[in-house]
Amino acid sequence: MVSILKRGLAIIILLVIGYWLAQGLSGVPFGQDKMLVGQYYLNHVKQQTGAVNAVTAVVVNYRGFDTLGEVTVLFIASTGVGALLWGKNRKRTARTEGSVVLTTGTRLLVPFVILFGAYIFIHGHLTPGGGFPGGATIATAFLLLYMAFTMYEIPYKAFEKTEGIVGMGYVVVGLIGLAIGGYFLFDWIWQTWGWGHNNIGRLFSGGFIPVIYTIIGIKVGTELSGIIDNMLKEEVKE
Amino acid sequence: MNCIACISYILVGVMILSAILAVEWRDLLAATVGMAAVSLFASILFFMLQAPDVAMTEAAIGAALSGAVFIFAIKRTQRFESEEEERPGWWVRW
Amino acid sequence: MNGQYASLLIAIPLLSAFFVPLIKGLGKRAIKSYVLMITAIQTGIAAWVFKEVYSTGKPIIVIAGGWKPPVGINLYIGYFAALFILIVAVVSFLMAVFNFKAVTIEPIDKYAMLFLLLMLGATGMIATGDIFNLFVFMEITAITAYALTAYNKTGEAAEASLKYMILGGIGSSFFLIGVALIYGATGTLNMAQIAQLAGHINPTVAQVGLALIIFGLAVEAELFPLNAWAPDAYQAAPHPVTAMFSAFVVKAGLYAMARVLYLMSSVGTWHNVLKLLVVMATLTVVVAEFSALRQRNVKRMIAYSSISQVGLIALAFALGTQAGVDAGVFQMVNHAIIKVLLFLGVGYVAVQLGGADIENFRGLGRKMPATAFGITIGAMAAVGVPLFNIFWSKLRIILATLQVGYTWAAFLVLAASVVEAVYYFRLVHAIWFEGEGERVGESVPLVIIMIALAILVIAIGIYPNYAWSISQKAGADIFNVAQYIKNVPLMGVGA
Amino acid sequence: MISVYYFGSIALVLIGLYGVLVKKNVLKMLIGLSIMETGVNLLLISIGYIYGRSAPILSEGIGPNQAVDPIPQALVLTAIVIGVATTAMALSVAIILYQRYGTLNVEEIRRLRG
Secondary structure, three states, X not given: OHHHHHHHHHHHHHHHHHHHHHHHHOOOOOEOOOOOXXXXXXXXXXXXXXXXXXXXXXXXXXXXXXXXXXXXXXXXXXXXXXXXXXXXXXXXXXXXOOOHHHHHHHHHHHHHXXXXXXXXXXXXXXXXXXXXXXXXXXXXXXXXXXXHOOOOOOOHHHHHHHHHHHHHHHHHHHHHHHHHHOOOOOOHXXXXXXXXXXXXXXXXXXXXXXXXXXXXXXXXXXXXXXXXXXXXXXEOOO | OOHHHHHHHHHHHHHHHHHHHHHXXXXXXXXXXXXXHHHHHHHHHHXXXXXXXXXXXXXXXXXXXXXXXXXXXXXXXXXXXXHHHOOOOOOOOO | OOHHHHHXXXXXXXXXXHHHHHHHHHOHHHHHXXXXXXXHHXXXXXXXXXXXXXXXXXXXXXXXXXXXXOOOOEXXXXXXXXXXXXXXXHHHHXXXXXXXXXXXXXXXXXXXXXXXHHHHHHHHHHHEOEHHHHHHHHHHHHHHHHHHHHHHOOHHHHHHHHHHHHHHHHHHHHHHHHHHHHHHHHOOOEHHHHHXXXXXXXXHHHHHHHHHHHHHHHHHHOOHHHOOHHHHHHHHOOHHHHHHHHHHHHHHHHHHHHHHHHHOOOOOOHHHHHHHHHHXXXXXXXXXXHHHHOOOEHHHHHHHHHHHHHHHHHXXXXXOOHXXXXXXXXXXXXXXXXXXXXXXHHHHHHHHHOOOEHHHHXXXXXXXXXXXXXXXHHHHHHHOOOOOHHHHHHHHHHHHHHXXXXXXXXXHHHHHHHHHHHXXXXXXXXXXXXXXOOOOOOOHHHHHHHHHHHHHHHHHHHOOHHHHHHHHHHHHHHHOHHHHHHHOOOOOOOO | OXXXXXXXXXXXXXXXXXXXXXXXXXXXXXXXXXXXXXXXXXXXXHHXXXXXXXXXEOOOOOOHHHEOOHXXXXXXXXXXXXXXXXXXXXXXXXXXXHHHHOOOEOOOOOOOOO
């Protein structure tokens, strides 16, 4: 009985919150043009950043500072998971080997999945996608390996170092911008050097967007596979 | 009402249904699958709202990887919510 | 030097945190020394920024990517931010010294990264001038705090961390809904432009959005219904991290709250939100003080006292007057100093004597006289004895409260102060007049830090004018929104 | 009349909040949080949508006045990644909890009191 009362109370509270939110939302009509800064981005994105995909330009270039923070958040998560599940002697404890279909399929697919991930993040400024889905795709390849083979382990020490180096790479790109253009995270490849100005819509354009997205892709891939690795290993008592 | 609107109504309905199931199912593995389904339907909705980037990211990260991480955590803890803590709610009984 | 170099405040901790995996083979001491070095560099940069801002009187606007706001993201380092970035850096430096004694649990390299990133997150939260960037830095701070709370890997630590995470998760979702509403109503995310447009938007949307954002930030700022995590996390976290939580993580949340609150001050329904906040803050003070009274664990007791004083700061900010905001900033500075002193002392006792229970504090005056002296000064100051620093800020907050006419709130806060005095004097009594004990060796650097902080407490207490004038400038920075809008070089998109 | 997308996202937020408030299993609460985050993301994207416009990829035939708002999409990309980071952290804490207490029921995990 008590539990039903509690649920009823919770539902009433939630309905009140929902009504309140709906009231707030009714002042923000759906499907109307409410853009202010957004329109500026759409009007100037091609000349100012060289990217065709406006979302990518906003993520990496106009609001690159957010993305730096976001990469940091993921780094914190991977570090934190590593710190919390830390152990001196940790091994995988899976016992069931994957089925024939899974193992054969994995052997066949892993290189292509990684290649596809790389394709997604390199073409981030032209097509939908970018560093985050690309990196997640790469992590999925390692996830497949983990599921198919009981003994498989990623070289996690190398991965950790890669994570660190690539993260430093991002900050260093930003600092080069500070040195060349006078602003942190300044797009020096596009705005100072002017590379790829007559190439808009093809691969070699977009200033430092492909560079940063490659960095993000590698970083996200290694971090997510590091998280998977940490979650799957348990402390073994000899 | 044209057909695109019908699709969005159906998708939102199914999404809400799977969200309710994900919260109510006592088998945590099934609940995780329900959560991943919510993410997947949300990703289709993102696509219909003209956000392909977000749709891809949600499908890859929200549905696949976060579901996988949940499943690993369930593997290292327990699969079912324990008996005494849960009685069927008054609107979903089975 | 160019003001844009202030972006090093963000870049240096990030770069050095990413560098840690490469040196993790060098051993624990090397990593701790590395953290000490980085925090020292950060302190240097922060001191330069502080000097620059206070000598020229102009805020430093860091423009990321060369995109003028509101197109790009800007950092706004005005009087307030310069002061608090310096406090963040100095506290981190002191706690990096304390790390040598207090943190022994593996893996140190991960601890070092999280430590640096906690500093980074708080710095970013204080400096940013973009509301979504605020969310990102809030999440950086929060996720680092979750990880550091659970770092000891005991059951209690995990429990505290989980509580924090659940509340924090709800809070951040609500914050994001609030941001979505405000974005939908104004079409921009830049704080200055939001302030510019705030008068024109639909008041219902503004009220709901503002309330959601305040609700989300209240988790970080430890206001009453949402602060269940705080005492647990303070108790379970490693000792240096506890001091950092109390000294600047909660301050960053409070500042963000005050900033967003005053940005929206031209909204018609603004005063309703203020009234709600006054009630929440007063309840925080009262509930926390009465909970502190029955604690046996000294660390937890001081945690409750910290929460109550944070409630006092929130009360000052919620008054909506210049005097209130100034007093709140003054209290923030004083509170940061004494809580570092107290948590450092208590943490050091817990390290040396194995636990922070009140039993360990009996006879502390004979066992560890210097630490006992530091704790005593901190306790006296926290109660608000005249000639210690908190006295002045508490006085000013209560006067400001009376000015606005919230007599009941002032009365409740005064009553809570009496309760506070009871448990602090119980602690001091236990330290000096109970129990026996042998002398235990005390570490020289920590004693120097404690004495220095104690001297600072007394110096501000005897001569408050200098600190008060700095706080007044910083308070004006928050309160005077028109000046804030003028300072940010908006490039005139849309409006 | 509220749009179906708004309705769906508010419903997801409320269902998730219900899970967090009422359920006692830690993993169930985290599932609730995750659903809530999805709801918030859907809300942001629907705020950015404009009738009859296409995705903000300005290749052939799509001019600046025919695309939807790119900012909410950029924000949601960030929010999704932050969400998965929080989830991973929370799950590792839940694993530690289970190792120390042998249960995931929050009513039984109550050593910190006061």
